[in-house]
Amino acid sequence: MAPLDLIADLKAYEPELIAIRRDIHRHPEVGFEETRTAALVAERLRAWGLDVTEGIATTGVVATLKGRLPGQRAIGLRADLDALHIQEVPNRAHGSTVPGKMHACGHDGHTAMLLGAARWLAEHPDSFGGTVAFIFQPAEEGLGGGREMVAQGMFDRFPVDAVYGMHNMPGIPAGEFRTRTGAFLAASDTWSVSFTGTGGHGGGGAHLSTDATLPMAQFIMALQTIVSRNVAAADTAVVSVGSVAGGDPGSPNIIPSRVTVIGTARSYNPKVRDLMEQRLGEIARAQAAVFGCSAEVTYERRYPPLITQAEPTAHSIAAATALVGTDKVDTDCAPFTGSEDFSFMLQARPGGFIMIGNGTTKDESVHHVHTPNYDFNDEILTLGSAYWIQLVRTELGATA
Template identity: 60%
Template sequence: MDDTALASIKALGAELTAIRRDIHAHPEMGMEEVRTSALVAEKLRGWGLEVTEGVGKFGVVATLKGRGPGQRAIGLRCDMDALAIEEATGLPHASTNKGVMHACGHDGHTTMLLGAARYLAENRNFGGTVQFIFQPAEEGRGGAKAMLADGLFERFPVDAVYGLHNDPQLPVGHFATRPGPALAAADGWVVTFRGTGGHGGAAPHLSTDVTVLQAQFVLALQTIVSRNIAAIDSAVISVGAIHGGSLSSTNVMPAEIVVGGTARSYMPAVRETIERRMRELAEGLAASFGCKAELVYRRGTDALVNHAEQTEAALAAATALVGAAQVNGKADPILGAEDFAGMLAARPGAFVFMGNSGGGASSKGLHTPNYDFNDDAIPYGVGYWVSLVHQELGGLER
């Protein structure tokens, strides 16, 4: 990217920072983005883009055609939703919506895509079409699925689609991604064990004890990864909740106990093995204790798999912006999840991480009450999107 373009993007910094902090101060949960989507649509229309609201309920799509020849189209996607976390940053622009905050940087993601839309609307020196996709409900409420079900790519055709997420462990001005599996499939599971319960002091021998059963099950879960999954394949199974009995009646053995958690994997075969072995262990152990077991296994977001050609385009765009020394094209996959995976299953594309670390709140972990997006990263996100458009759709002399 030339210095003139970068300087023009940096000149938008104060305006974009104000937008970002306004969104941060008014966070909305997934499928509740009434104010956010309205703000996005208003800004886009004011900059002269063709805007469609209500895609997948609260999604917004803006269409921009370049002034050069070309029939190709690409999609640039960001997420708009916040999380159910009470903010503890104490910042002037902290959340005004009690119990809800932008703890994952989606306020920054939205702002950077808005900045790219504004810049490109004023500098249409590319050929083809850009679809700016502002997605609701990335955080587990099915926003990508809702937009796809509402005909996203049929109504707004693209040859490739791209996504981006901030990384508070990566310095500002750095980018990282990889071809192939980059983020994991994220599943939730709940096992309910049922027995007879009974008196834990006087007659435990007359009861079927689900507490010991669940303890054996939690330990046995660890054998799935260590003994049923090949060592070269990655998987995680974690217990996040155990409910049973009453602390007001600790001499009573409960008749029912519930165990729940998460499972992460990259490969479909590994995912199948986890669900199958979890069911076999629950039911087999329950039978050996004279109890019953019921497993509810909910498949969530699929693994996010970057396409090779589009990953190369993303890396080239980042390199043109910041130089090869600040771009990592062989990043390790992570076991976090991202529902952009659904869009990559529908169209070729790539997902990248961009640096957000700058000390203070921007270096706190995602999904924590002390996190805040680093505004110094905004020009790099805007610049990446602009560089990617020129990488994919070409550029014209001014």
């Protein structure tokens, strides 16, 4: 079947894929709590005749399918299951039914697209040889579900020669793809600094207190010099503050004895990562000393940079190009400073990663991931499924 015929063939699946995607959207589950979602995925895969294993990294699901053509290679295709702690905009027809949780990153769509591919390949086992492992991963959003799947021996139980991931991207036109070889997404680190002083009365005893808010304020400003003055201009790095906490709103006349600043750091180069951790601690302790306070610094290296390899990326490009043409596949896009725990799988096995365009809204605005207005674009479900199928045929098909 020609690639364009494949997309047309998958249109027969579209109503079911939309129904699955919106059902998952209505019932969001955050990391390692995706019991309903995992059960839905496992039930559909078994109904289509795949071998299914549940409970990997708590709520992960892996299904395998063998093709009938000659071949012994195996590849893994990964989608993520979890939602986020975000309150969705009201009055969306298929909106979240769980207060404070929503699929704000499109993992509902990722899951539906991979399910569509699994169904088609199960119905067309003569289109490939070897084995495909369909990996449905929990807890991508900050909790390291990919790391846990690897640590629990997933690739020992389900050996693959290469593993592939895909993520939607608002703002990229629907029907287009972006990928690159090498560093694609950034390392993601979380840091925390707590400044401690004596505190005191903000009105009558300010001169008697050691004020922890002063080093905090200076630290937040000085923090920005790490990227502007310590990191080489040719390198990429980001340091951002995400939380500031101290004192009690009910006692505005009290200088708090302890304030805490928490944030994120992103980089690609290991030496830059080392530098950011070093300078963040140095700046925090120096500012604390100036104001007679102490600083407690933690720096947690969470996700490594996502690094793709040349041969698998070439297969990704070939699959996408076969579907939409060369003019709609950017093969050397700029790296993103977002992060992905698919990076742990790429540390364990060679592989590729691709962005699929999620398009824009009807008024041409863009609702980015991790925002209350975001929603996955159902119009790209069949294209995403077709990409996975074409990738399998590229890697494991008769002409592979």
